[in-house]
Amino acid sequence: MNLEELFWKLFQSPVEQDIHETLKGAGLLVSPENWKPYGGNDNNYGVVENQQASPIPALVEKITNGIDAILERRCLEEGVTGAAALSPVTPSAGTPHNAPW
Numbered sequence: 001m002n003l004e005e006l007f008w009k010l011f012q013s014p015v016e017q018d019i020h021e022t023l024k025g026a027g028l029l030v031s032p033e034n035w036k037p038y039g040g041n042d043n044n045y046g047v048v049e050n051q052q053a054s055p056i057p058a059l060v061e062k063i064t065n066g067i068d069a070i071l072e073r074r075c076l077e078e079g080v081t082g083a084a085a086l087s088p089v090t091p092s093a094g095t096p097h098n099a100p101w
Contacts, residue, residue: 001025001026006022006026009022010022010023
């Protein structure tokens with residue numbers, strides 16, 4: 001099995017058991033040398049386990065993070081920092097009336 005076939009087989013695996021069987025069938029579970037810690041850090045368990053357990057909240061989190069990044073960039077472009085008078089205190093506070101945008 002080439003890498004592209006392995007990718008698609010893993011991509012289309014609906015449950016963990018299918019992934020395990022695919023990796024086992026590809027001979028990747030034979031040696032611990034086939035596996036490296038995520039990010040090269042043995043203590044990344046918390047990073048991986050901190051992800052959303054279901055796909056919908058995970059997708060919502062990605063979209064929210066993207067929107068946050070756009071808003072932060074716009075504030076940086078306008079010279080508005082978290083301590084500035086123009087910055088909303090909370091996301092629900094909205095854009096101040098005297099904001100330059």
